[in-house]
Amino acid sequence: MELNTLIERPLALPSLPRAVALLMSELGQPEPNLRRLNQFFGLDPVLAARLLELANSPPFRLTRRISGVPEALALLGTAPLKSLVSTATLGGSSRSVPGVNMQQFWRYSLNTAKLARSLAVLVRRNQIAAYSAGLLHALGELAMHLGDPEHALAVDTLVAPLDLRRAKVEQRLLGYCYVDVSAGLARRWQLPEIVVDALQHQNAPFENNAYEPLGGVVHLAAWRARALEAEMDNRELTVSFPDKVGLALGLDIDMVLQQDPIDWTVRADSDDYLV
Incomplete structure (x- = not known):
C-alpha cells in the first residue's frame, strides 16, 4: 500500500x-x-x-x-x-490490532512521553510538545497494522513491533516506516509543525541537513523505553545507545538513564497508570 x-x-x-x-x-x-x-x-x-x-x-x-x-x-x-x-x-483484546500487544504499546508510549518530557527539560525544549510527540510517535505502527495488516505482519516475522530495528526493516521492505505514517497522520490532523517535525525526524534528527532537537529528544526517549521493554542489561544498553544523537543534544548515556521516571509504568491496568 x-x-x-x-x-x-x-x-x-x-x-x-x-x-x-x-x-x-x-x-x-x-x-x-x-x-x-x-x-x-x-x-x-x-x-x-x-x-x-x-x-x-x-x-x-x-x-x-x-x-x-x-x-x-x-x-x-x-x-x-x-x-x-x-x-x-x-481496545484491549488480542484482536484490537492484529500483531500488536496493546497493553505493551500503551505502556511503552506513556513511558516514552514521560521520558521525552524529562529530556526536554535538560535541553531546554518545549516540554508540552515533547510529551505529545513522545506519546504519539508510534501511532503509525498501529495504523500500519490496521490499514495494511498483510505487510505489517510480514515485518513482524522478522522483528517485533517494538524492536529497535523496526523502522529500518519497514523502510527496506515497504519503502516507508511507522515514523512516516505517524508524521503523516499528525499533519493530516493539523497538529503544529513543532510536533509534526519531531515525529518526522525522530529516527534521524540530525542527518541529511536536518536539525530537529525535539526529534532527537523523542529518539532518545523511544530508545530507552524500547530497551526497557526488551529488558536490556548494561552491556546491551551501552552498545545500542544512539551516541550520535546524544552528542548532538549534549546528553550521554548516563544522563539519559538518570532521567528514568521514578514511576515507570509497569502495568497498563494498574492504578498507577497515570501521567
Missing part, C-alpha cells in the same frame, strides 16, 4: 479502556477537574491525538496551533470532550 493511501485511510485506532472509563466518569461530574482530565487524556496516544485534532480544527482554531493536552483542555468545553470520549473505539 502507498504511504499516502494509508495515511488518508479511515482507521478506528483503539483507545485504552481504562482511560476512557476514567474520562467518562470525570466528565460526568458537575465541574470536571482539569488536572484529572489532563492526566487521563495523557494516558492514551489515540485520545490525545483526537483531542489535539479537535482543538486544531477550524471551529476552535486560534492564531496558533495547539501542541499539548493542557492547552487543548483550556480551549474546549465539556460537551465536545464528552462527544470525543464517548465515540472512542475501545
